[in-house]
Amino acid sequence: MKIAIIGSGAMGxxxxxxxxxxxxxxxxxxxxxxxxxRVNEKGLCIVEKGVERYVKNIRATTNAEEVGIVDLAIVFxxxxxxxxxxxxxxxxxxxxxxxxxxxxxxxxxxxxxKYVGKDQIIAGTSANxxxxxxPGKINHAGNGGTVIGEINGQITDRI
Numbered sequence: 001m002k003i004a005i006i007g008s009g010a011m012g013x014x015x016x017x018x019x020x021x022x023x024x025x026x027x028x029x030x031x032x033x034x035x036x037x038r039v040n041e042k043g044l045c046i047v048e049k050g051v052e053r054y055v056k057n058i059r060a061t062t063n064a065e066e067v068g069i070v071d072l073a074i075v076f077x078x079x080x081x082x083x084x085x086x087x088x089x090x091x092x093x094x095x096x097x098x099x100x101x102x103x104x105x106x107x108x109x110x111x112x113x114k115y116v117g118k119d120q121i122i123a124g125t126s127a128n129x130x131x132x133x134x135p136g137k138i139n140h141a142g143n144g145g146t147v148i149g150e151i152n153g154q155i156t157d158r159i
Contacts, residue, residue: 004029004070004092006085008036008060010130012076013138015102017044017055027067028060029089036060038136045137069094075112079105086115093120098158100148102126109151122159124148 001024005016008028013035020026030036043056061067070092077085082103086093093099099116101108102124112121127144150156 001025001072002070003027004064004067004073004089006064006073006075006089006092007077008032008039009076010132010138011102011126011128012074013039013044013132014046014128014130014140015074015076015126016058017046017138020044020055020058026058027070027092028058029062029064029067029092030060031062032135033062034135035132036062042136045133046140047133047137048140048143064089064091067092070097072098072100074100075103075108077103079103079108082108082111083114086112090115098122100124102146102148118151121151122148123151 003019003024004027005012006029008030016026016028039058039060043054044058046053073092099112099120100122109121109123124147126146129142131139131141133139
């Protein structure tokens with residue numbers, strides 16, 4: 001699956017790294033150029049319980065147009081910039097792209113819905129914890145579950 005991580009801070013990098021390890025085609029899209037450059041040069045370093053592992057099959061960019069349309073776009077930016085992030089990265093969103101918000105805060109679904117239909121949006125919560133150690137390196141501090149679902153509560157094949 002071709003996946004864009006919109007907002008590749010600590011949590012976006014954690015999820016993107018895990019998805020890349022599972023064999024998905026993952027693209028980080030972020031404005032933090034130093035992080036983007038480090039991931040492209042050395043891969044993403046994930047530290048977990050003091051052990052480092054590198055994920056090298058991630059492509060990172062500041063320009064969504066370089067990525068093209070994806071199957072899944074996961075939004076990890078802060079709630080206050082959801083509108084801006086979706087607007088600036090709409091080049092990855094096609095008519096069949098699913099948008100997953102795993103953000104904190106309320107109102108994110110409504111903000112995303114300005115750009116795509118509700119049928120393209122799914123939402124979730126995470127009990128994982130991560131922090132940015134330095135550009136290209138994150139700490140997976142808390143291992144918890146992730147719950148994802150349709151925004152209308154129905155059970156579908158895509159979940």
